Amino acid sequence: MVRRALRSRSLRRIKVKVPGGRVVTHYKRRKPSPAKCGGCGAVLKGIARERPRKMQNIPKTRKRPQRPYGGVLCSKCARVLLKEKVKSLG
Numbered sequence: 812m813v814r815r816a817l818r819s820r821s822l823r824r825i826k827v828k829v830p831g832g833r834v835v836t837h838y839k840r841r842k843p844s845p846a847k848c849g850g851c852g853a854v855l856k857g858i859a860r861e862r863p864r865k866m867q868n869i870p871k872t873r874k875r876p877q878r879p880y881g882g883v884l885c886s887k888c889a890r891v892l893l894k895e896k897v898k899s900l901g
C-alpha cells in the first residue's frame with residue numbers, strides 16, 4: 812500500500828507509463844479553480860490554470876490577454892466599462 816500521506820483524495824492520481832513499460836501512479840496537487848471575471852463571474856479565457864510556482868515559469872502572455880483589464884474582466888464587461896468611461900469624458 813502506498814504511504815499514508817498519498818492516500819488523500821485531495822491529490823490527483825496520474826497514470827504514467829515509465830520507460831520500462833510499466834504503468835505507475837504519480838500523485839500531484841490539484842489545479843486551482845479557473846480565474847473569474849470581476850464583473851459577471853464568468854470563467855476568464857486565455858488564462859493558464861496552474862499552481863503559483865508553475866505560473867512563475869509561464870510566459871506573461873499566457874497569464875492574461877493583452878488588453879486593458881485583461882485577466883480581471885471578461886471581454887464583454889471590459890467593453891461596457893470602457894464605453895462608459897468614454898461617455899463620461901465627452
Ligand SMILES: [Zn+2]
Nearest residue numbers: 848851885888
Ligand atoms: Zn464579465
